[in-house]
Amino acid sequence: MLQFFYNAAPNPMKVAxxxxxxxxxxxxxxxxxxxxxxxxxxxxxxNPNGKVPAIVDGSVKVxxxxxxxxxxADREARFVPALxxxxxRAEMLSWLMFIASGVGPFSGQSVHFRHVAxxxxxxxxxxxxxxxxxxxxxxxxxxxxxxxxxGEDYTIVDMAFWGWVRLLPYVLGTGxxxxxxxxxxxxxxxEISARPAAQRAEALRTRHSFKTxxxxxxxxxxxxxxxxxxxx
Ligand SMILES: N[C@@H](CCC(=O)N[C@@H](CS)C(=O)NCC(=O)O)C(=O)O
Numbered sequence: 084m085l086q087f088f089y090n091a092a093p094n095p096m097k098v099a100x101x102x103x104x105x106x107x108x109x110x111x112x113x114x115x116x117x118x119x120x121x122x123x124x125x126x127x128x129x130n131p132n133g134k135v136p137a138i139v140d141g142s143v144k145v146x147x148x149x150x151x152x153x154x155x156a157d158r159e160a161r162f163v164p165a166l167x168x169x170x171x172r173a174e175m176l177s178w179l180m181f182i183a184s185g186v187g188p189f190s191g192q193s194v195h196f197r198h199v200a201x202x203x204x205x206x207x208x209x210x211x212x213x214x215x216x217x218x219x220x221x222x223x224x225x226x227x228x229x230x231x232x233x234g235e236d237y238t239i240v241d242m243a244f245w246g247w248v249r250l251l252p253y254v255l256g257t258g259x260x261x262x263x264x265x266x267x268x269x270x271x272x273x274e275i276s277a278r279p280a281a282q283r284a285e286a287l288r289t290r291h292s293f294k295t296x297x298x299x300x301x302x303x304x305x306x307x308x309x310x311x312x313x314x315x
Contacts, residue, residue, distance in 0.1 A: 086110050102284075119304040186218045193256075
């Protein structure tokens with residue numbers, strides 16, 4: 084059976100949503116990144132980058148959330164435009180990579196500098212917060228004229244979007260007031276979250292227990308770069 088290495092963070096949750104939408108049987112395998120399980124040799128053999136999500140599908144290993152979305156959707160020929168439809172395919176790839184290389188990383192760094200990094204952090208936080216807003220605003224404008232990110236059809240791009248938009252108030256540090264500025268994002272978030280597949284994806288984490296404390300040990304695993312700061 085397909086193995087899904089995951090935790091409850093945004094990138095694995097996109098893949099959980101697709102697996103549930105496809106109704107594929109899979110074994111969820113928790114990887115507790117706060118306990119350093121991402122560095123276990125058995126996991127690194129699946130994802131040499133040491134991050135979740137990753138999957139093993141028979142003899143095929145795939146890592147990186149958006150690569151997994153595309154791999155599974157193409158395999159099943161669902162939730163993506165057909166390979167023969169070059170125009171639709173190009174648009175899908177553009178927005179998928181926009182989320183992969185823009186929305187995700189800038190939102191992730193916003194979370195880090197807003198909620199985790201030590202002072203001084205004003206310069207870095209301003210940079211990432213600005214870019215996070217800029218990316219989300221682009222999607223907000225797009226969704227003012229389209230039901231889903233690619234138009235009429237619900238696709239893996241919406242699933243990639245859903246992984247991150249669920250956390251937008253936390254990402255931007257603006258609480259529930261966030262949605263006043265992003266009503267279209269909220270509309271699509273609510274629609275996707277109401278889908279049975281999304282509810283099953285959200286429930287997945289309750290089947291496993293993950294460490295919640297961000298103590299010194301977890302920080303060493305999660306932020307190994309910090310060690311360099313302690314050396315002369
Ligand atoms: N580009 C990767 C990023 C994966 C990623 O950063 N995963 C986080 C959880 S969302 C993780 O595993 N963090 C643990 C670590 O960095 O040690 C993807 O989209 O899958």
